[in-house]
Amino acid sequence: MSRSEEPGAAGTGALRRSPWLAACGVVALLVLVEVVGRFRLAGAGWPALTAVVGYVAEPGAQQLLGRALVATGTAALAGFLLGSVVALLVAVLSVLVPAAGPGFDRLAAVVNAVPLIALGPLLITTAGREATPTLVAALAAGFALFVAATSALGAASDTQRDVFAVLGAGRVATLLRLQLPAGLPLIIDGLTVAAPAAVLGAVVGEWFGAPRGLGVLLVSSMQNVRIDQLWAAALTAAVMSLLAYVLLVALRATVTRRFR
Structure with a gap:
């Protein structure tokens, strides 16, 4: 093997090892819990993970959990879309x-700094x-995407x-033919955070008095000392966040191949 082939082989080996390393990390975390x-x-x-799974x-x-998941997922999706659209419009207007x-x-x-x-x-x-859960979700997602979008639209070089x-x-x-195509991968990065x-x-x-959702279930579980239910609701929210992140990371890979 020539020296010029060694870096490529090393990079391929690292890519092949990374899923296994991630899987080992997840297994180690589950065992620790x-x-x-x-x-x-x-x-x-802190209950055992098997006890939480048994409750689920x-x-x-x-x-x-299904009813709470639907309520929270609907509010999160609506807030994500609303915050993303407003953030992109404001970023474009600033350009x-x-x-x-x-x-x-x-x-x-200033809006993000308000507790x-x-x-x-x-x-x-x-x-x-x-409407409060949707609006809070829109504020959280909108700020993350606004920061990414303003950086993305300025990513084109001076030349x-x-x-x-x-x-x-x-x-x-210039915006439509240069700045948006050049900054699209960074915008997708912002969506993965949003x-x-x-x-x-x-x-x-939902903590502020919503009628249903995972936030309501978390508060109710804390007040009634339902530990298994509390952890099940928290893990459900974590899994939903992780799935949204994974889907947008896959979208980013597709966009990067198209616009690189």
């Missing part, structure tokens, strides 16, 4: 109107308990911008 719960190393509040296997628990860019940046930072404990009651009184300027392209043409943030936002938004 089971051992800590089985031997009560963290107290009664019960038909009544599946119905309860088309450069003078407004700093103002949008400061406004996004949810203060924002939640305001949303309840203005939008209602049903590329100069070429478009020499050819007489306006701001709209999706789990939307799930977390929906769960937190």
Whole structure:
């Protein structure tokens, strides 16, 4: 084997090993969770993983978790879409109107800095308990995507911008034909962060008095000391966030192959 072939072979070997390393890490984490719960190393509040799985296997628990999952998933999806659309529109507007860019940046930072404990009651009184989880999810997802989108739309090099300027392209043409295609992988990166943030936002938004959802189930489980139910609801939310992240990572791989 020549020296020029060695780096490629090493890279291929690393790619082949990475799924196995990830699987080993997951198995090690599950074993650790089971051992800590089985031997009560963290107290009664940390059950064994098999106990949580046994609770989830019960038909009544599946119905309860299923209804909560549908409510939280619907709110998270609606918030994700709403926050993403608004964030992209604001990012595009900041490119088309450069003078407004700093103002949008400061406004996004101020809104993101407001604590949810203060924002939640305001949303309840203005939008209602049903809409609050969706709006909190939209705020969480929107800020993450806005930061990524503003960076993505500025990813094109100065040389590329100069070429478009020499050819007489306006701001709209430059945005559509240069900045968006060049920044699309970074925008997808922002979506991979925004999706789990939307799930977390929906769960937190449900704590402020929503009628149903995983957040409501978490609060009810804590108040009634239902440890297995508490962990089952938390793991359900974590799995939903992980699935959303994995789907968007797969989308990013497809987009990267198309636009690289």
